[in-house]
Amino acid sequence: MFKITTEVITGEEVREAVEGPDAGAVVLFFGTVRNNTDGRSVKCLEYEAYPPMAEKKMAEIAQEISEKWGLDRVAMLHRVGKLEIGEVSVAVAVASPHRKDGFEACKYAMDRLKQIVPIWKREVWAEGEAEWVKPDAVFFDAPKPHKTDSQID
Amino acid sequence: MNVTVKYFAVCHEMLDRSEEEMELPEGATIQTILDRLEEEWPEIAEFYEVMQMSVNWEYATEHTELAEGDEVALIPPVTGGCNV
Numbered sequence: 510m511f512k513i514t515t516e517v518i519t520g521e522e523v524r525e526a527v528e529g530p531d532a533g534a535v536v537l538f539f540g541t542v543r544n545n546t547d548g549r550s551v552k553c554l555e556y557e558a559y560p561p562m563a564e565k566k567m568a569e570i571a572q573e574i575s576e577k578w579g580l581d582r583v584a585m586l587h588r589v590g591k592l593e594i595g596e597v598s599v600a601v602a603v604a605s606p607h608r609k610d611g612f613e614a615c616k617y618a619m620d621r622l623k624q625i626v627p628i629w630k631r632e633v634w635a636e637g638e639a640e641w642v643k644p645d646a647v648f649f650d651a652p653k654p655h656k657t658d659s660q661i662d
Numbered sequence: 663m664n665v666t667v668k669y670f671a672v673c674h675e676m677l678d679r680s681e682e683e684m685e686l687p688e689g690a691t692i693q694t695i696l697d698r699l700e701e702e703w704p705e706i707a708e709f710y711e712v713m714q715m716s717v718n719w720e721y722a723t724e725h726t727e728l729a730e731g732d733e734v735a736l737i738p739p740v741t742g743g744c745n746v
């Protein structure tokens with residue numbers, strides 16, 4: 510499952526998409542809307558996406574994970590529109606035989622999502638103004654290839 | 663030839679439209695579109711260094727040649743996910 514949605518994300522969608530009898534672990538990640546950015550109060554966030562390209566890029570990230578870790582069950586779901594404080598903006602699920610690979614692959618999926626998936630976030634400040642968020646320089650400048658450590662059971 | 667050009671986030675806001683059809687000469691590249699937009703919105707040149715472009719849902723460069731029916735998009739720096 511690689512999807513942009515306007516619906517509330519519960520997490521069950523992505524968990525069900527990756528579950529299977531050979532999984533010893535399912536790592537779930539939720540990104541949620543925080544009430545401040547560097548101490549400045551946030552009222553809500555507005556997300557916009559380029560859905561067909563975003564879903565294609567998510568599928569490419571899953572392909573990268575398949576090549577690096579040999580894990581073939583990855584799901585990514587990102588919500589767009591206006592989100593209130595505490596709501597889930599993104600959910601990632603990775604199923605793996607052992608937890609270490611699952612944790613690493615899930616982190617990798619989120620890092621790559623923030624680099625290549627065309628989604629944009631606008632912060633609406635508590636005092637009323639709104640602005641498009643500028644990217645974290647670390648993610649913008651340095652998409653470095655990820656290498657796994659040696660396998661640990 | 664005719665192509666569709668899509669604008670997102672800050673580009674959508676600055677140009678006040680989310681997409682448009684453009685008629686371009688044969689041999690046109692993404693640069694042809696950027697030059698045309700710069701006439702309307704000179705400040706867009708400041709964004710070119712950080713902005714990416716796509717053709718048919720794949721990242722492209724300003725030198726990418728276009729074909730009839732292509733879907734082009736201006737991609738401002740992406741900021742999806744969450745701040746962690």
